[in-house]
Amino acid sequence: MKVIMLENIEKLGNKGEVVNVKKGYARNYLVPRALALYATPANMKKLGSIQAELKADEEKKLLELKNLAEKIASVKLTFIRKADEQGSMFGSVSDNDIVVALKEQDINIMRSNVQMEHHIKELGEHNLQIKLHKDVVANLNFVVEAEAEVEVEATEEVRAEVETEVEAE
Secondary structure, three states: OOEEEOOOOOOOOOOOOOOOOOOHHHHHHHOOOOOEEEEEHHHHHHHHHHHHHHHHHHHHHHHHHHHHHHHHHHHHHEEEEOOOOOOEEEEEEEEHHHHHHHOOOOOOOOHHHHHHHOOOEEEEEEEEEEEOOOOEEEEEEEEEEEEHHHHHHHHHHHHHHHHHHHHHH
16 A cells, blocks of 8 residues: 655654555555655545645754754753762763753753663763764763762862951951
8 A cells, every 4th residue: 555654754754755654654654653654646636735835844844953952952961960989970861861951951862862872870071972863963962970079079168268358358
């Protein structure tokens, strides 16, 4: 059975293409979820306008995603995790941590967009790719710091402030 794709489905077809699928797949899955239309003679006549509309929507979406990719690339995230004296982390930074941190920066992405082979279990600077679209990939740079180092830096800042106050008096 021939259908006109309304969405990109990996290993099946892209928007606006006419593909051949099994009747049950079209009837029970693709058409009810508005992923495809039956390729009837009436719909085939509309195919040109459907493709033009889909192309315009795709270009608009690509532009928005490119702007989002630039915004993600400009963000610098810092994760603070517990670590021992040798620098081994007790926890890790997962894809969910990345999504939550970006959401705090008003950047909404899905967890499936984060291209992470395994959780980050090392301190230091890391680079990660976020696949927003098949043509748009954003690079995210972030730092993982040990909790003890951050506390030491904070106490040094407090001591410096106290010393300046004492000197001023």
